Amino acid sequence: MARPDLEVDVGGGLRLANPVLTASGTFGYGLEHDGIGDVAELGGICSKGLSLAPREGNPPERIAETAAGMLNAIGLANVGVDAFVREKVPALRERRATVIANVFATSVEDFRELARRLDGVEGVHALELNVSCPNVAHGGLEFGVDPKACGAVTRAVRDTTRLPIWVKLSPEASDSVAVARACLDNGADAVSAINTIRGMSVDARTGRIRLANRTGGLSGPAIKPIALRIVWEVHRKLPELPVIGIGGISTVEDAIEMLRVGARAVQVGTASFVDPRAAWNVLDGLRAFCVAQRTTARELVGTAW
Numbered sequence: 174m175a176r177p178d179l180e181v182d183v184g185g186g187l188r189l190a191n192p193v194l195t196a197s198g199t200f201g202y203g204l205e206h207d208g209i210g211d212v213a214e215l216g217g218i219c220s221k222g223l224s225l226a227p228r229e230g231n232p233p234e235r236i237a238e239t240a241a242g243m244l245n246a247i248g249l250a251n252v253g254v255d256a257f258v259r260e261k262v263p264a265l266r267e268r269r270a271t272v273i274a275n276v277f278a279t280s281v282e283d284f285r286e287l288a289r290r291l292d293g294v295e296g297v298h299a300l301e302l303n304v305s306c307p308n309v310a311h312g313g314l315e316f317g318v319d320p321k322a323c324g325a326v327t328r329a330v331r332d333t334t335r336l337p338i339w340v341k342l343s344p345e346a347s348d349s350v351a352v353a354r355a356c357l358d359n360g361a362d363a364v365s366a367i368n369t370i371r372g373m374s375v376d377a378r379t380g381r382i383r384l385a386n387r388t389g390g391l392s393g394p395a396i397k398p399i400a401l402r403i404v405w406e407v408h409r410k411l412p413e414l415p416v417i418g419i420g421g422i423s424t425v426e427d428a429i430e431m432l433r434v435g436a437r438a439v440q441v442g443t444a445s446f447v448d449p450r451a452a453w454n455v456l457d458g459l460r461a462f463c464v465a466q467r468t469t470a471r472e473l474v475g476t477a478w
């Protein structure tokens with residue numbers, strides 16, 4: 174097949190070969206898919222959320238299936254930033270992956286320290302600040318729903334690293350545009366939208382609440398309309414700020430819809446649990462679409478009317 178132009182500029186000097194990435198927490202550290210697909214073909218992979226110290230996460234049950242998606246309350250189980258740099262990044266570099274390190278902390282100071290430890294690490298191409306996790310007691314949503322707090326985190330990281338910074342928005346902020354503007358004003362290169370939305374699941378027969386954490390983050394096709402709306406609002410009000418669209422993307426049509434409302438790139442999340450090749454399938458579909466329509470990924474951005 175002909176090779177259409179899929180390259181996208183996501184700000185901060187970072188150009189991705191194509192706009193299809195995998196979403197944090199749904200693709201491990203990018204090394205678990207050997208034999209399933211070549212991670213170098215993707216626009217990028219976002220790591221599982223990294224904290225300063227390793228974390229065990231929440232006790233089980235940590236996931237529950239829902240009618241149009243899933244709930245998770247993993248609680249940011251991860252190997253810690255130092256083990257990521259030592260053990261995962263060299264292997265990702267060998268595979269020539271474009272790596273976005275997703276980071277999480279409970280204080281501005283710890284966000285700054287995470288940025289310091291990742292700054293200058295060869296093979297890490299951008300940081301994604303998770304200020305919007307609903308599954309931890311402190312520091313999750315508190316930053317993401319408050320423009321001032323979100324701006325302060327962004328500024329601290331901006332002052333610490335030259336890596337491109339993406340701030341991951343929460344759908345639970347009452348004014349996503351205000352949060353996005355605070356990110357932009359404090360040096361963010363892009364925002365990614367959206368993280369999960371709090372929900373819960375109960376067994377009708379026994380009354381048992383299914384997640385040990387009681388509530389969890391809803392993801393998958395159920396949240397796509399919300400994600401489209403938020404990406405569209407941010408793009409319309411802040412067209413200079415690149416947006417990475419996330420939420421319920423399973424097919425190429427979902428990805429194209431997200432580009433059309435203004436996303437410059439997309440992340441495939443929950444769909445990878447259904448089909449581990451989901452991101453590659455979306456990419457193949459986008460390539461075919463652009464050839465058939467004689468268009469490019471860039472030309473699709475913001476064309477919803």
Ligand SMILES: Cc1cc2nc3c(=O)[nH]c(=O)nc-3n(C[C@H](O)[C@H](O)[C@H](O)COP(=O)(O)O)c2cc1C
Nearest residue numbers: 196197198222245303367368392393420421442443
């Ligand atoms: C099991 C699971 C773990 C996740 N872990 C993280 C995480 O560590 N950091 C983060 O920023 N987002 C995390 N997310 C959120 C996803 O990256 C994504 O924003 C969300 O699931 C919406 O996209 P989707 O509907 O395509 O799954 C997680 C989602 C799931 C389902």
